[in-house]
Amino acid sequence: MAVAGEIDLYTAPRLQAEFTRLLEDGPSRVVIDMSGVDFCDSTGMNVLLSALKRLKERGGALEVAAPRPAVRKILQVTGLDSVFVVHDAVPEEMLIAESQG
Amino acid sequence: MTTLRVPATVASLATVAEFVGRAVAAAGLTEKDAYRLRLATDELVTNVIMHGYPVGGAEEIELHATVGHGRVLLLMEDSAAEFDPTRQQHRVPSVDPDDMRVGGFGLVLARMSADRLSYERIGDRNRTIIIVRRSDRALIDHEDR
Numbered sequence: 001m002a003v004a005g006e007i008d009l010y011t012a013p014r015l016q017a018e019f020t021r022l023l024e025d026g027p028s029r030v031v032i033d034m035s036g037v038d039f040c041d042s043t044g045m046n047v048l049l050s051a052l053k054r055l056k057e058r059g060g061a062l063e064v065a066a067p068r069p070a071v072r073k074i075l076q077v078t079g080l081d082s083v084f085v086v087h088d089a090v091p092e093e094m095l096i097a098e099s100q101g
Numbered sequence: 102m103t104t105l106r107v108p109a110t111v112a113s114l115a116t117v118a119e120f121v122g123r124a125v126a127a128a129g130l131t132e133k134d135a136y137r138l139r140l141a142t143d144e145l146v147t148n149v150i151m152h153g154y155p156v157g158g159a160e161e162i163e164l165h166a167t168v169g170h171g172r173v174l175l176l177m178e179d180s181a182a183e184f185d186p187t188r189q190q191h192r193v194p195s196v197d198p199d200d201m202r203v204g205g206f207g208l209v210l211a212r213m214s215a216d217r218l219s220y221e222r223i224g225d226r227n228r229t230i231i232i233v234r235r236s237d238r239a240l241i242d243h244e245d246r
Contacts, residue, residue: 006118008114008143008147009111009114009147009150009151010111010112010114010115039118039136039139039140039143041140041143041144041147041207041210042144042147042206042207042210043147043207045206046206070133070136074140074210077210077213078206078209078210
């Protein structure tokens with residue numbers, strides 16, 4: 001799943017809705033490509049946490065990939081980088097999976 | 102000094118971001134400093150929208166930007182219930198992986214992003230001042246205050 005643009009109180013509900021739709025398909029592992037996110041506030045972090053919580057309840061995992069430096073810094077100072085698995089880049093196996101549809 | 106007056110609604114956040122962006126450009130702040138000011142302002146405005154006013158009210162938030170060389174002073178005024186963001190929780194909330202409590206990061210991020218954050222209550226108005234100086238430091242690289 002790729003997210004782009006700005007995540008704040010105004011846009012967060014759209015992200016929340018996308019997660020809800022995605023999780024209906026029952027994936028056990030979700031990797032979010034955040035390379036296109038140029039602004040994210042605490043509302044965005046809360047959406048990610050909420051999605052992680054729902055995934056963990058079913059034994060799944062939510063991982064964050066390729067956050068820009070400012071977003072990565074927020075993950076660090078909030079301690080969320082120890083809650084999410086954070087990848088420097090989108091894992092190769094996910095790119096293959098995505099290209100295969 | 103430039104002023105922006107917007108309804109205290111989520112739809113105003115984009116307008117606030119544009120207003121902050123103009124002040125940042127006028128002050129010649131770096132990209133990192135600009136992000137800090139944007140984040141601090143966004144979190145404080147969001148807090149007023151979410152918790153300051155009764156739902157459905159026709160309330161407003163005012164922002165006044167004063168630009169100096171390499172510095173932006175942003176004064177946020179609102180008529181919500183008295184609320185001092187500098188006196189709230191100072192520590193980053195811990196997230197228990199087994200029982201993830203969602204929320205509690207906003208004011209901490211605002212405080213950590215601003216070079217200075219101060220508050221006063223004048224009459225029925227909250228007045229919160231955010232100062233960000235050009236430093237090109239990483240987004241937040243100092244201890245929680």
